[in-house]
Amino acid sequence: MKTVIQSELEKRDRSIYYLSKKLKRNKTLIYNICRGFGRATGPIREKIAAFLGLPVDELFDENGVARKS
DSSP: OOBHHHHHHHHTTOOHHHHHHHHTOOHHHHHHHHHTSSOOOHHHHHHHHHHHTSOHHHHBOTTSOBOBO
């Protein structure tokens, strides 16, 4: 099952690698966050939400794990 982040990236024809380059973060870290395998810190959550133009609460649960779509 995909996360909301993955679905939104697909709608925009963008990859997790592209997102990591735009955020200037390690691609493995961003990959794990976007796939729901890792927790995101507050600042990273905000940057991903800003990139996608969506609210943080729509993308992440209260623990910082990406929500499933």
